Amino acid sequence: MDRTEAIIVLNEMLENKNLVRHCLAVEAIMRKLAIVMKQMHPELPEVEFDEDEWGLVGLLHDADYEVTNKDLQTHTDIIVSKLLEKGVSKRIINGILGHHELKKPNRENFLEKGIYAVDELSGLITACALVRPDKKLSSLSLESVMKKFRQKDFAAGALRHQILKCEDELGIPLEEFVSIALAAMQSISEELGL
Template sequence: MDRDKILTIINQYIDNKNIVKHMLAMEAFMRALAKKLGGDENEWGITGLVHDLDYIDSTPANKHGLLVGEMLEKEGVILSPEILSAVAAHNWHNNGVEPKSLMDWALFCGDSLTGLIVACTLVLPSKKLADLTVKSILKKFPQKRFAAGTRREDIKMGEEKLDIPLEEFVDICLKAMQGINKELGL
């Protein structure tokens, strides 16, 4: 799979640069999780990168995650059934496709965490990922009014489904995002 071609396609479909940055953050996080869990880093990374390609105004919530394969196929990019499964399952509350594989659960549990980390970064005086700590993220985690859209229960499921304690899960995500801070503008 050609990452550069996929990025070009993403930029054709997604106008909101914050969504593109979220997709890049998920790519980095999924690569880091693959390394930790013994998955294929390229496959897991591409999964994170493409997971919100169909997150556009014309896509109803119950179809989100189900149209990505079709959209990329029109552009000449064929995704594996494993990637398509994970992408569909990351929105299972709305589309009914339940996560089954480790990669499915990684994408589902991790999807909301990148947004929480961005929110935690933006309240720092420096607004820099480099200055954010796991401790400060965990302090904000139980505050439901902070980053209210964060699906904290989904993130917590990483402990059960991935066998990764919450603190370590947050640490893996933070380090992955810090590794691409320039691309994220943070």
């Protein structure tokens, strides 16, 4: 499956434009993270860090969020069966399952570990942008996101313990991880409407 086809699937399945934007944000961060992780792990085969694959996992991870009616027990079931029908690789399927602790509590590779932490961080960064006077990502600083990260009441739905997994599961210090994600989202700010 290529990106064009994935975008079609996404738009067919999601009506909520904010959810589509969330998927685009996660895609952008995942692509950037693949590059960073590849540089950190020259000893691993390059296929581990295929940007297109990481991007697809990001793009499609929440595609069935509306059709499963936000029910966490069934979330990912529909998109996974759709992708299996289309012959999408097991690595991508497992990557998508990787963001959902109920479906895949054991994250086995960096792709699965990456989506798990990125998913929540993208939500936190979006929330940080939305409380700025101009509601823009361009004026959002790393320091500001870090400060909001420590405010437990701010965007409490963006699970801090999940974001913090970047440190032990990916080997990336929190501040660096936030910086990577912020830059990735800023690079597509127009598409994100932020």
